[in-house]
Amino acid sequence: MSLKQIAKSLGLSITTVSRALNGYDDVAEETRQRVQAEVERSGYRPNAMARRLKMGKIDAIGLVCPVSSLQHDNGMLLEMVTEISHELARKEIDLLLIADESETGSGNLKRLLQGRRVDAFIVAHTLRDDPRLQLLQQHDFPFIALGRSELARPYAWFDFDNHNGIQMATNHLIALGHTRIALLKEDSPQAYVSQRHQGYLEAMSAAGLEVLPGDVITARNSRLFGYRAAQTLCAGSNRPTAIVTTTNMLGDGAAQALDELGYLDGQISLIVYDGLPADSLITTDVSAIIQATRHQVGQQIATMALELLNGRPVSELQVLWQPQLRLGATTTPVVR
Amino acid sequence: MSLKQIAKSLGLSITTVSRALNGYDDVAEETRQRVQAEVERSGYRPNAMARRLKMGKIDAIGLVCPVSSLQHDNGMLLEMVTEISHELARKEIDLLLIADESETGSGNLKRLLQGRRVDAFIVAHTLRDDPRLQLLQQHDFPFIALGRSELARPYAWFDFDNHNGIQMATNHLIALGHTRIALLKEDSPQAYVSQRHQGYLEAMSAAGLEVLPGDVITARNSRLFGYRAAQTLCAGSNRPTAIVTTTNMLGDGAAQALDELGYLDGQISLIVYDGLPADSLITTDVSAIIQATRHQVGQQIATMALELLNGRPVSELQVLWQPQLRLGATTTPVVR
DNA sequence: GTTTATATCCGAAACGTTTTGGATCGAGAA
DNA sequence: TTCTCGATCCAAAACGTTTCGGATATAAAC
Numbered sequence: 001m002s003l004k005q006i007a008k009s010l011g012l013s014i015t016t017v018s019r020a021l022n023g024y025d026d027v028a029e030e031t032r033q034r035v036q037a038e039v040e041r042s043g044y045r046p047n048a049m050a051r052r053l054k055m056g057k058i059d060a061i062g063l064v065c066p067v068s069s070l071q072h073d074n075g076m077l078l079e080m081v082t083e084i085s086h087e088l089a090r091k092e093i094d095l096l097l098i099a100d101e102s103e104t105g106s107g108n109l110k111r112l113l114q115g116r117r118v119d120a121f122i123v124a125h126t127l128r129d130d131p132r133l134q135l136l137q138q139h140d141f142p143f144i145a146l147g148r149s150e151l152a153r154p155y156a157w158f159d160f161d162n163h164n165g166i167q168m169a170t171n172h173l174i175a176l177g178h179t180r181i182a183l184l185k186e187d188s189p190q191a192y193v194s195q196r197h198q199g200y201l202e203a204m205s206a207a208g209l210e211v212l213p214g215d216v217i218t219a220r221n222s223r224l225f226g227y228r229a230a231q232t233l234c235a236g237s238n239r240p241t242a243i244v245t246t247t248n249m250l251g252d253g254a255a256q257a258l259d260e261l262g263y264l265d266g267q268i269s270l271i272v273y274d275g276l277p278a279d280s281l282i283t284t285d286v287s288a289i290i291q292a293t294r295h296q297v298g299q300q301i302a303t304m305a306l307e308l309l310n311g312r313p314v315s316e317l318q319v320l321w322q323p324q325l326r327l328g329a330t331t332t333p334v335v336r
Numbered sequence: 337m338s339l340k341q342i343a344k345s346l347g348l349s350i351t352t353v354s355r356a357l358n359g360y361d362d363v364a365e366e367t368r369q370r371v372q373a374e375v376e377r378s379g380y381r382p383n384a385m386a387r388r389l390k391m392g393k394i395d396a397i398g399l400v401c402p403v404s405s406l407q408h409d410n411g412m413l414l415e416m417v418t419e420i421s422h423e424l425a426r427k428e429i430d431l432l433l434i435a436d437e438s439e440t441g442s443g444n445l446k447r448l449l450q451g452r453r454v455d456a457f458i459v460a461h462t463l464r465d466d467p468r469l470q471l472l473q474q475h476d477f478p479f480i481a482l483g484r485s486e487l488a489r490p491y492a493w494f495d496f497d498n499h500n501g502i503q504m505a506t507n508h509l510i511a512l513g514h515t516r517i518a519l520l521k522e523d524s525p526q527a528y529v530s531q532r533h534q535g536y537l538e539a540m541s542a543a544g545l546e547v548l549p550g551d552v553i554t555a556r557n558s559r560l561f562g563y564r565a566a567q568t569l570c571a572g573s574n575r576p577t578a579i580v581t582t583t584n585m586l587g588d589g590a591a592q593a594l595d596e597l598g599y600l601d602g603q604i605s606l607i608v609y610d611g612l613p614a615d616s617l618i619t620t621d622v623s624a625i626i627q628a629t630r631h632q633v634g635q636q637i638a639t640m641a642l643e644l645l646n647g648r649p650v651s652e653l654q655v656l657w658q659p660q661l662r663l664g665a666t667t668t669p670v671v672r
Numbered sequence: 673g674t675t676t677a678t679a680t681c682c683g684a685a686a687c688g689t690t691t692t693g694g695a696t697c698g699a700g701a702a
Numbered sequence: 703t704t705c706t707c708g709a710t711c712c713a714a715a716a717c718g719t720t721t722c723g724g725a726t727a728t729a730a731a732c
Contacts, residue, residue, distance in 0.1 A: 014712085015713075015714095022690080026709075027711080028711085031710080045450040046689070047451075048451050049385050049388040049389040049689090050688035052717095053383070053717050054689045054717050055690075055717085056717075083435075085435040089434070089444045095432065096430050096433070097399070097417065099418040099425075115381045222615035223616070223617060224614075224615045249615065278560075279585065280559070281563050338718055339718065339720095352682070354720060354721085360721095386718035389718085390719045674731105675732070676730080676731070678729075679729095680728100681724105681725080683724085684724105685723105691714100693714095693715105694711105694713090695713095696709105697708105697711100698707105698708095700706090700707085
């Protein structure tokens with residue numbers, strides 16, 4: 001099924017068939033109809049590789065996911081990826097999956113970059129100092145970073161305002177009279193972690209509140225570690241009156257621990273970033289900092305990727321979305 | 337950076353450069369060295385699209401994941417994908433992600449198939465009757481099914497022996513004297529679900545045991561539903577003495593419920609397919625049916641995919657791995 | 673000295689598109 | 703009649719490879 005065959009069976013030239021299919025106006029309407037009909041009859045589809053070679057565009061985007069991230073984030077990234085894949089498929093653009101061997105590895109990245117196998121990259125789980133982004137920028141290769149990093153020149157990125165999100169939560173607790181607010185944060189070099197950490201510290205400091213040494217706990221991002229950390233926090237009599245967690249997994253574990261201790265009724269306030277996971281066993285309506293759905297994020301990123309391919313300057317491709325504070329039953333005035 | 341440029345700067349023909357790089361023996365060793373050096377100096381990489389066009393091979397594999405599956409399986413599939421991606425990258429083969437719009441959708445599949453954008457497909461989350469596989473077989477397009485399905489002609493597949501796995505568990509409980517063994521199974525049309533269900537029924541029937549109406553519970557695959565289902569099972573006085581769950585999410589919920597009721601000490605036996613998830617809050621060593629690691633599975637599938645591309649007949653690409661019963665603290669002789 | 677073999681090399685075609693720069697033809701304008 | 707113009711169409715080049723079928727030169731065999 002090539003252009004040549006279609007052309008032959010219609011008694012036309014390859015040129016004309018090609019131009020008919022690509023909507024040029026120098027082909028008679030009747031001819032176009034005939035071509036269209038023959039294409040449908042024969043099930044012809046243009047050879048993507050020939051077109052790519054000729055056009056110098058690949059119509060493919062590489063999605064870079066470090067291996068380690070996939071394991072912990074409970075499918076969050078993947079729902080997004082699904083959406084991105086969908087949106088791109090609509091424009092006949094392929095999505096290549098690049099699982100890098102280490103959080104910072106870029107062996108495969110380099111290969112795809114130099115082999116011209118994709119038009120652009122989407123880099124997930126951006127680090128604060130990200131060698132992958134540095135490599136891409138160094139090669140002037142188009143990319144979109146999911147999360148902000150530190151780079152010499154401007155670049156395209158999508159991010160949530162983590163700083164503001166955690167501040168809204170912390171400030172709300174402060175307004176409720178809390179002075180001992182603990183932070184339960186993920187142990188990871190990802191950019192958003194330090195942004196949330198920083199936001200918390202600044203909110204506390206701005207309110208003139210001291211952060212006690214044990215009140216910031218860094219743990220692996222899992223339910224179990226959240227559970228244990230919350231238990232530790234609540235162990236002594238000198239416990240904090242509120243806890244904020246930077247991930248929903250940590251939050252679910254913490255909620256479970258508080259629930260078992262009977263503190264989830266408002267005794268100890270709790271705000272969970274992203275809200276409890278859908279299959280949490282906790283039925284209490286836990287207060288949360290919520291971001292847009294993966295669905296919405298995926299669409300946004302796909303849109304940005306397409307605009308990047310269309311040559312939109314990166315300075316116009318920097319999108320910061322604001323999270324919202326959704327108050328549930330676990331944020332109450334401080335109990336002394 | 338094309339062959340032409342390399343050729344020109346060395347005073348050689350394109351043919352010779354190409355043959356030097358591709359290891360033909362009709363090029364002098366000294367020439368090969370010179371070519372090699374120039375390639376490294378200039379950072380030349382062959383244009384993948386030109387090569388693909390010429391060779392008629394794409395060096396890409398499409399991974400078909402239905403959207404809905406990604407959301408529930410807690411990253412299991414993704415760890416595998418990571419491994420597959422890795423293994424394929426080593427052979428310079430790209431992995432395309434195809435997120436189908438519905439469990440049975442095949443719109444994108446058709447597009448990639450007809451557009452010759454991949455050499456083969458890996459289809460995840462096979463259904464018992466899977467229209468995607470039927471479509472592929474109908475087009476004589478190479479694929480590997482992750483899980484067995486019902487198809488007219490032989491096809492390549494990888495699967496675990498779900499039937500045997502659940503039977504080992506059930507039979508072990510029967511040998512311990514249990515007669516009321518409940519099954520907690522996922523609500524899904526995926527092939528493995530009915531295989532496990534069937535295996536359980538046959539084991540019970542072979543032992544002459546009756547399955548009471550309420551003893552098989554079908555629930556959505558989540559911790560929460562497992563939790564509730566186990567609570568329901570244990571509600572009355574006429575409760576089963578053992579529970580088997582077909583997924584680890586259901587198992588984690590069930591374990592939590594049993595633990596809260598004080599039954600996890602052996603009062604009620606529990607065997608969980610795949611074992612409890614890594615971040616379970618349950619510290620009891622729960623008995624499990626374990627399969628190979630995602631790592632091992634990923635490698636196996638990548639290997640099979642490569643063999644498929646090399647033209648190995650599908651009848652030689654049917655791999656069934658056996659699960660193992662790993663006994664923990666939750667399988668004890670029946671307590672009456 | 674011719675023939676044959678061997679070791680190197682290369683021209684040109686092909687893969688399936690897109691696109692440039694005409695070519696052809698009929699109709700209306702001069 | 704001749705010229706111009708618009709409407710259609712097409713040949714050929716190009717994208718960057720791979721590979722077939724020689725070409726050339728040097729050495730060995732007759």
